[in-house]
Amino acid sequence: MFGKLKEKLLQTASKITEKIYTKGEAEEIKEEKKKPKIPITGLFKKESKASVEEEKTEPEIKTETVIEKKVEKEEEVKEEEKKISLFDRFGLTRAIKKVIKKEVVILEEDIEDVLEELEIELLEADVALEVVEKLIENIKNELVGKKISPDDDVEEITINAVKNAIKNILSQEKIDIEEIIKKNKAQGKPTVIVFVGINGTGKTTTIAKLAYKLKQKGYSVVLAAGDTFRAGAIEQLEQHAKNIGVKVIKHKQGADSAAVIYDAIQHAKARGIDVVLADTAGRQATNTNLMEEIKKVVRVTKPDLVIFVGDALTGNDAVYQAEEFNKAVDIDGIILTKVDADAKGGAALSIGYAIGKPILYLGVGQRYSDLIEFDADWMVKKLFGEEEFEFSTEREF
Numbered sequence: 001m002f003g004k005l006k007e008k009l010l011q012t013a014s015k016i017t018e019k020i021y022t023k024g025e026a027e028e029i030k031e032e033k034k035k036p037k038i039p040i041t042g043l044f045k046k047e048s049k050a051s052v053e054e055e056k057t058e059p060e061i062k063t064e065t066v067i068e069k070k071v072e073k074e075e076e077v078k079e080e081e082k083k084i085s086l087f088d089r090f091g092l093t094r095a096i097k098k099v100i101k102k103e104v105v106i107l108e109e110d111i112e113d114v115l116e117e118l119e120i121e122l123l124e125a126d127v128a129l130e131v132v133e134k135l136i137e138n139i140k141n142e143l144v145g146k147k148i149s150p151d152d153d154v155e156e157i158t159i160n161a162v163k164n165a166i167k168n169i170l171s172q173e174k175i176d177i178e179e180i181i182k183k184n185k186a187q188g189k190p191t192v193i194v195f196v197g198i199n200g201t202g203k204t205t206t207i208a209k210l211a212y213k214l215k216q217k218g219y220s221v222v223l224a225a226g227d228t229f230r231a232g233a234i235e236q237l238e239q240h241a242k243n244i245g246v247k248v249i250k251h252k253q254g255a256d257s258a259a260v261i262y263d264a265i266q267h268a269k270a271r272g273i274d275v276v277l278a279d280t281a282g283r284q285a286t287n288t289n290l291m292e293e294i295k296k297v298v299r300v301t302k303p304d305l306v307i308f309v310g311d312a313l314t315g316n317d318a319v320y321q322a323e324e325f326n327k328a329v330d331i332d333g334i335i336l337t338k339v340d341a342d343a344k345g346g347a348a349l350s351i352g353y354a355i356g357k358p359i360l361y362l363g364v365g366q367r368y369s370d371l372i373e374f375d376a377d378w379m380v381k382k383l384f385g386e387e388e389f390e391f392s393t394e395r396e397f
């Protein structure tokens with residue numbers, strides 16, 4: 001996940017580390033690493049005379065056991081010797097570490113060229129320009145002027161500087177959908193969520209995934225077939241609804257989208273249903289008429305949340321579309337789809353910062369369970385290789 005981005009960020013941290021080593025005239029030292037888990041000494045320890053004597057006085061039947069034990073111990077020793085030599089061969093029991101010999105104060109000129117390279121690479125990874133500029137500024141704020149002494153762990157300082165710079169970009173005010181549902185439930189009303197976005201980003205699919213997730217959490221859900229424009233959209237939503245066991249409120253194709261969603265809300269109120277998830281037709285932000293229509297849908301239905309569904313594969317275009325939809329209907333949050341197919345990761349890093357709204361979930365596949373909650377720490381762990389994410393290629397739709 002986010003392979004390209006991860007590689008560029010880790011490379012930057014390591015290049016800055018090398019700059020500091022050079023400036024601080026670093027030298028290499030050998031340091032003993034933690035011994036492997038098995039207490040090696042325990043295996044080599046000469047058995048005390050007494051214990052050997054004891055074994056000798058053991059009854060005949062035990063002789064076999066003593067010999068077996070000795071063979072077993074020798075085998076363990078051989079095994080361990082093999083491992084030690086392997087460790088030695090790869091130097092895993094001894095680490096080569098660099099330590100700067102004198103204190104270093106990082107100047108902007110020390111890291112300028114590394115950050116210029118990073119700027120180009122991030123743009124190639126589909127990171128929006130304003131996000132690239134902010135990230136570079138954040139790294140400079142973290143490092144320029146920083147004093148590093150010979151006792152400091154240079155690698156840790158540089159990797160943390162890049163991590164903090166990323167975290168700052170990803171830290172938009174989070175929305176807790178369940179909290180909103182519970183609050184509305186207490187007031188006896190459904191939570192209405194309208195999904196907007198351009199064609200083919202995965203709105204219909206994402207609605208089904210969220211309905212599946214909410215149902216698993218014990219909430220009742222009804223879907224509103226508000227995409228009355230695209231041929232087959234209503235049937236597609238109905239199939240998803242059937243697969244996950246929720247109801248769909250629909251009108252004929254071509255009907256007024258706001259009217260369908262309005263009816264779904266009345267249905268939910270009448271039956272005490274917790275959540276209404278409303279689909280809408282995909283539309284280009286440049287299509288003024290269709291943008292006017294989505295404004296009307298939001299005005300009439302007064303949803304608790306307007307969620308923009310963006311396609312991670314479209315990189316900067318997803319950011320542009322999010323900005324346009326945000327101007328038109330003031331979106332509350334983002335769901336980024338097809339992240340499983342997006343090696344670059346630029347949209348995931350950019351879209352929230354560009355419009356100042358949080359990413360709520362990521363779509364990571366074509367199963368109903370392939371919708372995962374998003375937060376800054378989660379993404380930082382993925383970007384800095386502290387956690388891997390296993391995608392599934394299984395398809396449920």
Ligand SMILES: Nc1nc2c(ncn2[C@@H]2O[C@H](COP(=O)(O)OP(=O)(O)OP(=O)(O)O)[C@@H](O)[C@H]2O)c(=O)[nH]1
Nearest residue numbers: 198199200201202203204205282337338363364365
């Ligand atoms: N790999 C992958 N495919 C996805 C994901 N989310 C949606 N898709 C696929 O994207 C395609 C479009 O999804 P839809 O839900 O039909 O898109 P839409 O936004 O409703 O499209 P319109 O109705 O034209 O607006 C489908 O083939 C989905 O299976 C995802 O997270 N990962």
